[in-house]
Amino acid sequence: MGLKGQHNQLLLGAMKEHKSVDMKWLSWNIRGIGMNEKLRKIKKVLVDRKIDLALFQETKKASFSRVNVKRLWPRDKMEFMVVDAEGRAGRLICVWDPNVFQLSDCCSNRHFILLAGTVLNSFDCVVLNVYAPNDPVRRGKLWKILVNLKASFTKPWCVYGDFNEIRSVDERVGCSRRERGISMKDFNDFIDRCELTELPMLGKKFTWCNAIDGNKWSKFDRLLLSPEWIERFKPKLWGLPRHIYDHCPLLLMEDVRDWGPKPFKFTNAWVLHPNFASFLERAWQESQLNGRACVILQRKLHALKLALKQWSKELFGNVSEKIKEIESQLYSLDLLAEDRPLVEEELKLKRETSSQLWRFGRMLEWSWLQKSRLEWNLKGDRNTKFFHVMANSRQNKNALNSILVKGLVVEDLGQVKNVVWAHFNRHFSEAWTIRPVLTSDSRVSDVVIGFSSWKHSFRRKRYGQRSKSAMEIKHQVPMALT
Incomplete structure (x- = not known):
C-alpha cells in the first residue's frame, strides 16, 4: 500500500473514532x-x-x-x-x-x-x-x-x-x-x-x-x-x-440511538403549492391494483405516501436555496431598474419572481410553524430559526427515552422497543377469528359464517347499543377503490 493510501486509511480511522x-x-x-x-x-x-x-x-x-x-x-x-x-x-x-x-x-x-x-x-x-x-x-x-x-x-x-x-x-x-x-x-x-x-x-x-x-x-x-x-x-x-x-x-x-424509520406526517405547507391538488389526484389514479378493497386501500395509501415524500424532498428539500436564488434575481432586476426603466417582460418577470418569493417563504415558515406547534401570534415573529429551535425542543421533550417497567427504568433501545410492542400487542389483540371482510365488489364475504356468535357477543357489551344486521353493515362498506 502506498503512502497516500496509508494516509487515507488513517484519516478514515480517525473520522470513525471521532464519530463514535x-x-x-x-x-x-x-x-x-x-x-x-x-x-x-x-x-x-x-x-x-x-x-x-x-x-x-x-x-x-x-x-x-x-x-x-x-x-x-x-x-x-x-x-x-x-x-x-x-x-x-x-x-x-x-x-x-x-x-x-x-x-x-x-x-x-x-x-x-x-x-x-x-x-x-x-x-x-x-x-x-x-x-x-x-x-x-x-x-x-x-x-x-x-x-x-x-x-x-x-x-x-x-x-x-x-x-x-x-x-x-x-x-x-x-x-x-x-x-x-x-x-x-x-x-x-x-x-x-x-x-x-x-x-x-x-x-x-x-x-x-x-x-x-x-x-x-x-x-x-x-x-x-x-x-x-x-x-x-x-x-x-x-x-x-x-x-x-x-x-x-x-x-x-x-441521543444517537437509532429508533428506526420515522412515521409519515402530512405537512400543511404542501397545500400552498399550486400544483399540489393535481399531483395528489394523479398519484392516486396512477396506482391501478386488483384484489380486495381493503388491500387496495392499504397499497394505494402506501404508494401515495412514497410519492408525497419524494415530491416533498424534491420541492421543499431545497426551498432555502430557491429563496436565495429568487432574492438574487430580484436584486439584479432592482439594479437594472436604477439605470433604466424595465420593459414589459422584465416587469412581468419581477412580479412573478416576487410572488414566488412570497410563496416559498410562506411554505418554509408554515412548515416549521407546524413542527413547533406554536400559534403565530404567540411571538409575533416570522423568524424560521425560532420555529426550528422550538420544534427541536418539543421533539426532545416528547421523545420516548426510557420506560418504567415494574419499578425499573429501561433505557436500552432493544428492550424499549420490545416493551412498547408487547404493550400495544396486548391492547390491540382480540379473540375474534372471523370478521366482516371488505371486498372490491362492496359485499361482505363470509360474514354469515360465525355472524350469529359475533352478534351475540356484541350484544353482551355493556354499552347497550343495538347490534347491526348484515344488511346495515353492507350499506356502510365503502365502494371499491379503483
Missing part, C-alpha cells in the same frame, strides 16, 4: 467533597456514565491540587480549572477530557467558571459552570455580569449549574420566600437577555430536596443553551438519582 464519541457532560452540586466515601461514590457515577466533562459546585475544600482532581477523575487524560471557596461555602471545579473539549480561553470569579473552546474539534462554544449566591441582591449582580460577558464571548453558550433560583412557583414545593417574585423575574430576564433556552429535564421534576425530612423540593439546578446547541446536536438532559445528597446530578448527553 458521544458527548456526556455532568453537573452536580456535591455539597462538600472531603470524605473518601463520598469521593468514591462521585467517581463511580463518572465511571458508570462515562462522563467526559464534569462541572462541580460547592466542593467546600480549601485547596484542590492536580493530585486531588486525579483521585476524582477516572480518565487518563485530564484538564481542569478551579476557583477558591468563600470560607466554607462555594468552590467550583471543571474537569474534562481534552479529546472532547479543547480549551482556548477562560475567565472566572467566585460564582462561575467560563470556558471558551471547541467540542469534538468541530463546534466552537462557551461552557459556564455557575453557582449563584443565596442572597438575591448578589445573585442579581451575577446575572448582570454574565449578561455583560455575553457581548465578549459570542459563541453559543452552555450554562450549567446551581442557580439557587426558580423560574416559576410550580418549581418549588413545601417552602417559600417573600422576595422570590422579584428575583424570579430577574432570573427570567437574564435568560431572555442572553437568548438562552432551558433544556427540559427528563426523569425528575425537582433537583434539590432537604435530605433530612424530604418534604421540601425545588428546581435550582438546570441547563441553559443557546439555540445553536439544539440545532447542532440532539441534547437530552437527565436528572439522575440523588440518593442521600441534597442535589441530584444532571447528565447532558446526545
Whole structure:
C-alpha cells in the first residue's frame, strides 16, 4: 500500500473514532467533597456514565491540587480549572477530557467558571459552570455580569449549574420566600437577555430536596443553551438519582440511538403549492391494483405516501436555496431598474419572481410553524430559526427515552422497543377469528359464517347499543377503490 493510501486509511480511522464519541457532560452540586466515601461514590457515577466533562459546585475544600482532581477523575487524560471557596461555602471545579473539549480561553470569579473552546474539534462554544449566591441582591449582580460577558464571548453558550433560583412557583414545593417574585423575574430576564433556552429535564421534576425530612423540593439546578446547541446536536438532559445528597446530578448527553424509520406526517405547507391538488389526484389514479378493497386501500395509501415524500424532498428539500436564488434575481432586476426603466417582460418577470418569493417563504415558515406547534401570534415573529429551535425542543421533550417497567427504568433501545410492542400487542389483540371482510365488489364475504356468535357477543357489551344486521353493515362498506 502506498503512502497516500496509508494516509487515507488513517484519516478514515480517525473520522470513525471521532464519530463514535458521544458527548456526556455532568453537573452536580456535591455539597462538600472531603470524605473518601463520598469521593468514591462521585467517581463511580463518572465511571458508570462515562462522563467526559464534569462541572462541580460547592466542593467546600480549601485547596484542590492536580493530585486531588486525579483521585476524582477516572480518565487518563485530564484538564481542569478551579476557583477558591468563600470560607466554607462555594468552590467550583471543571474537569474534562481534552479529546472532547479543547480549551482556548477562560475567565472566572467566585460564582462561575467560563470556558471558551471547541467540542469534538468541530463546534466552537462557551461552557459556564455557575453557582449563584443565596442572597438575591448578589445573585442579581451575577446575572448582570454574565449578561455583560455575553457581548465578549459570542459563541453559543452552555450554562450549567446551581442557580439557587426558580423560574416559576410550580418549581418549588413545601417552602417559600417573600422576595422570590422579584428575583424570579430577574432570573427570567437574564435568560431572555442572553437568548438562552432551558433544556427540559427528563426523569425528575425537582433537583434539590432537604435530605433530612424530604418534604421540601425545588428546581435550582438546570441547563441553559443557546439555540445553536439544539440545532447542532440532539441534547437530552437527565436528572439522575440523588440518593442521600441534597442535589441530584444532571447528565447532558446526545441521543444517537437509532429508533428506526420515522412515521409519515402530512405537512400543511404542501397545500400552498399550486400544483399540489393535481399531483395528489394523479398519484392516486396512477396506482391501478386488483384484489380486495381493503388491500387496495392499504397499497394505494402506501404508494401515495412514497410519492408525497419524494415530491416533498424534491420541492421543499431545497426551498432555502430557491429563496436565495429568487432574492438574487430580484436584486439584479432592482439594479437594472436604477439605470433604466424595465420593459414589459422584465416587469412581468419581477412580479412573478416576487410572488414566488412570497410563496416559498410562506411554505418554509408554515412548515416549521407546524413542527413547533406554536400559534403565530404567540411571538409575533416570522423568524424560521425560532420555529426550528422550538420544534427541536418539543421533539426532545416528547421523545420516548426510557420506560418504567415494574419499578425499573429501561433505557436500552432493544428492550424499549420490545416493551412498547408487547404493550400495544396486548391492547390491540382480540379473540375474534372471523370478521366482516371488505371486498372490491362492496359485499361482505363470509360474514354469515360465525355472524350469529359475533352478534351475540356484541350484544353482551355493556354499552347497550343495538347490534347491526348484515344488511346495515353492507350499506356502510365503502365502494371499491379503483
